Amino acid sequence: ELSEEERLFDELVANEQRIEPRDWMPDAYRKTLIRQISQHAHSEIIGMQPEGNWITRAPSLKRKAILMAKVQDEAGHGLYLYSAAQTLGITRDEMMEQLITGRAKYSSIFNYPTPTWADMGAIGWLVDGAAICNQVPLCRASYGPYGRAMVRVCKEESFHQRQGFEILLALMRGTDEQRQMAQDAVNRWYWPSLAMFGPPDDQSPNSAQSMKWKIKRFSNDELRQRFVGMLVPQAEILGVTLPDPDLRWNEDKGEYDMGEIDWDEFFEVLRGNGPCNAERLERRRTAHEDGAWVREAAAEYARKQAARSEG
Numbered sequence: 001e002l003s004e005e006e007r008l009f010d011e012l013v014a015n016e017q018r019i020e021p022r023d024w025m026p027d028a029y030r031k032t033l034i035r036q037i038s039q040h041a042h043s044e045i046i047g048m049q050p051e052g053n054w055i056t057r058a059p060s061l062k063r064k065a066i067l068m069a070k071v072q073d074e075a076g077h078g079l080y081l082y083s084a085a086q087t088l089g090i091t092r093d094e095m096m097e098q099l100i101t102g103r104a105k106y107s108s109i110f111n112y113p114t115p116t117w118a119d120m121g122a123i124g125w126l127v128d129g130a131a132i133c134n135q136v137p138l139c140r141a142s143y144g145p146y147g148r149a150m151v152r153v154c155k156e157e158s159f160h161q162r163q164g165f166e167i168l169l170a171l172m173r174g175t176d177e178q179r180q181m182a183q184d185a186v187n188r189w190y191w192p193s194l195a196m197f198g199p200p201d202d203q204s205p206n207s208a209q210s211m212k213w214k215i216k217r218f219s220n221d222e223l224r225q226r227f228v229g230m231l232v233p234q235a236e237i238l239g240v241t242l243p244d245p246d247l248r249w250n251e252d253k254g255e256y257d258m259g260e261i262d263w264d265e266f267f268e269v270l271r272g273n274g275p276c277n278a279e280r281l282e283r284r285r286t287a288h289e290d291g292a293w294v295r296e297a298a299a300e301y302a303r304k305q306a307a308r309s310e311g
């Protein structure tokens, strides 16, 4: 027998209405949102590192300015999402603790290295492209603060994707070495960006409930399929080859058949054994420790302000 609160909650979700912070919600709904939104926020913040690596080495002032703006955007996305998670009752300190102790997940994709400038193009085109496919439906997530944060994020993400495409286009119109560098980056980033959408639907423990609650609108495989469908024509314009020999149009299904993703590698990365997991966490921990004096000064300033206003 449903309680009055449960009935009202189910009705709001069924009527495509938003659940707001002060509304009653099932504990499990709150818990899965804290899980997903905090991990999403961690992804944005850790995602600054692979690209930050190239800000001092960008090939021109224009590329440096664009890359700096993009990395700053990712920081902003992280802050919106941490704030959205805080409306559910978790504190910033708790989330930070979970991340730097290695207990929190963040997107697998950011545990890969960025050895050449072409990686900035491949990340923008593939990783931000995948993020858009995943984040546009999240604008309609049933939890108000999450859906609203996604609207702003998606606007900035489309700029990120376009500047990545443009970097690759410039390289593909360059020398043979530049073309090879672009193709090499696409070869290294293609499969991990497909894995970013999450495990196959039959190995996705959260999907069913997340879709019932209208947090997740499309399954991991559906969004992965949509992403590949978007990539094929763009790869043709770029003149790059997508590194999947089994990729071919399936007329009957009206979508692309694709090769097998290496899920062993994916779950290894999730266990913390990817190429850059240790380095990413170490950088985040160090940045947090180096920033302690700023937090102490701000807290002391706030205390003095409060004392003065009481005085």
Ligand code: 3HC
Residues within 6 Å of the ligand: 035, 036, 039, 040, 043, 044, 047, 074, 077, 105, 106, 107, 108, 109, 127, 128, 131, 134, 157, 195, 196, 197, 198, 199, 203, 204, 205, 206, 207, 210, 216, 220, 270
């Ligand atoms: N990286 C790390 N962990 C992942 C993952 C990935 N790519 N995909 C799935 N997982 C984890 C899930 O978190 C879950 O573990 P948990 O229960 O401990 O949280 C487990 O693998 C099983 O996956 P499920 O499919 O059951 O989990 P979800 O229903 O949560 O679906 C998801 C996974 C599609 C990533 C979903 O959480 C989601 O949409 N998250 C929000 C979007 C997001 O995080 N995007 C990251 C992109 S990075 C980014 O946006 C930055 C951009 O600017 C480049």
